[in-house]
Amino acid sequence: MLPTAPAALLLAFASIASAAKLPSYIKPCKADRKLNECALKRGREIIPILSKGDPSIRVPVLEPLLLDRVDLKPQGSLELRLSCYNCHVHGLSKAKLLDISLDLRKRHIALKLKIPRLMVIGKYDVLGKVLLFPITGKGVANLTLSDVDVEAALGYRLHKKKKEEFAEAIKHQVKFDAADFKISLTNLFNGDKLLGDNMNLILNDNWKEVLNDLKPSISSTVGQIIVTIINQIFELIPYSQFFVKN
Ligand SMILES: *[C@@H]1O[C@H](CO)[C@@H](O)[C@H](O)[C@H]1NC(C)=O
Secondary structure (H helix, E strand, C coil): CCCHHHHHHHHCCCCCCCCCCCCCCCCCEECCCCHHHHHHHHHHHHHHHHCCCEHHHCECCCCCEEEEEEEECCCCCCEEEEEEEEEEEECHHHCEEEEEEEECCCCEEEEEEEEEEEEEEEEEEEEEEECCEEEEEEEEEEEEEEEEEEEEEEEEEEEEECCEEEEEEEEEEEEEECCEEEEEECCEHHHCHHHHHHHHHHHHHCHHHHHHHHHHHHHHHHHHHHHHHHHHHHHHCCHHHHEECC
């Protein structure tokens, strides 16, 4: 993933945003013993609203999320180099927050999400090998994941800017798994239908291996997107505003 891709996409909002206040639909929580419970409840309320995007806090439209370009590099036994251009990611608005845990002392946030279906549609090109078969092509891709479990963790630091304290995400880790992965690549092998149909069958028969291979690359892409969005919010809104004063 080129970190510049989501950055460029999100920067479009940078000049619009000047507010240093949380929008009214994001209600802060008390930093007490029930913080996690409160964050879970509020988080669940916010997801469908935030999915529509909010320029006032520089959140892009998340349903669908548009990514200029994603380059996935293989890490395992396959040699599948897959790039997606003008990728539309559908399904984020249906994400269900299962768990969130905030550790303000350690400056650490961990959360679990379940996404029923994630459909990525875009132009692709691919080059490489799948189980010894060469693969090449350029066309339209439909990559659909079902029952996606996501675990994300984020470390942040605090810094002062004009006497106010702001948070900044500095570390992230994303892990995910899916119950199913459907792959459809049109126009493989310059449009050779027989070879293309065969390769789509091979990819789908071996989706677990394909997914495992792409996982580290997808995880780091997702992590970068999350951090980019969160930091754009963090940069704008002082840390204290995320909590109700006791
Ligand atoms: C993408 O693939 C999924 C799973 O096969 C299918 O349900 C969906 O209709 C496809 N979407 C498009 C736009 O082709």
